[in-house]
Amino acid sequence: MPEDLDVQYLEGFVADPAAMFDMAERNLSWDDRMHSRRTASCGVAYNYSGISYPDCEMPPFVQDLAARLAGVVGHPINNCLANFYADGTAKMGFHSDSSAGVVAGTTTSILSLGAPRVLTFRRSLRRNETHDMALAPGSLLIMRPSVQEGWQHAVLAVEAAGPRISLTFRFLSR
Numbered sequence: 001m002p003e004d005l006d007v008q009y010l011e012g013f014v015a016d017p018a019a020m021f022d023m024a025e026r027n028l029s030w031d032d033r034m035h036s037r038r039t040a041s042c043g044v045a046y047n048y049s050g051i052s053y054p055d056c057e058m059p060p061f062v063q064d065l066a067a068r069l070a071g072v073v074g075h076p077i078n079n080c081l082a083n084f085y086a087d088g089t090a091k092m093g094f095h096s097d098s099s100a101g102v103v104a105g106t107t108t109s110i111l112s113l114g115a116p117r118v119l120t121f122r123r124s125l126r127r128n129e130t131h132d133m134a135l136a137p138g139s140l141l142i143m144r145p146s147v148q149e150g151w152q153h154a155v156l157a158v159e160a161a162g163p164r165i166s167l168t169f170r171f172l173s174r
Contacts, residue, residue: 001131005121005151006144009133010072013111017138020061021113024165027059028082037090043079044172046101053081062167065111069169073107073142081168085117088161094122094154099145106171108148110141115162121151135166 001007014020028040033051041053042062058066058080066077083092097108110119112135119141122130135141147153155166 001133004146005131006146007133008142010140010142011136012138013140014065014113014138017113020138021163021165023061024082024113024167025084027061029056030082030084037086037092038084040082040084041079042082043077044174046079046081046170046172048081065167066169069109069111069140072140073109075103075106075171077109077169077171079170079172081170083166083168085114085155085161085164085166087163088158090164091157092155094120094152096124096148096152097143099148101172103171103173105145107145108143109169110135110143111167111169112139112141112164113137113167114164117155117158117161117164119153120156121147121153124150124152127152 030038030040032038034049042056042058045055046053062080066080070077114137116134116136119133119135120130
């Protein structure tokens with residue numbers, strides 16, 4: 001990976017990703033307003049892709065993950081946005097995460113559960129330069145703030161893939 005693509009990949013962050021997938025699928029309040037995937041948000045209120053999610057308590061398993069992750073990234077975590085990709089046709093196009101409402105200098109971290117998928121990065125200005133990162137079940141990808149400034153990322157459609165849930169953790173200002 002290029003030096004300015006400031007990410008950290010931790011394989012096996014969750015010991016039993018299949019059990020965690022089942023827990024997330026059963027215990028999150030899934031929203032069907034997005035066309036290409038289902039979403040859920042817990043913790044402090046968050047506006048995402050034109051959808052407003054109100055404050056809601058994090059389920060205990062999300063609280064535990066957030067506390068553990070806070071110890072790794074060095075700052076509190078108070079929001080978890082979940083994306084449910086039912087199969088390989090479920091996707092997320094190239095984008096940079098908005099910094100609106102995110103506490104300056106903090107990370108965005110993605111926990112992957114279910115089927116492996118590839119996260120593709122491309123430079124914001126030189127869009128022909130791409131880098132793929134395979135996200136294994138139970139893995140954690142930590143993106144530093146500079147990643148959102150110089151890069152875009154996507155989960156592109158693939159021909160055959162099983163269901164996947166990503167849990168994205170942030171520290172939002174209230």
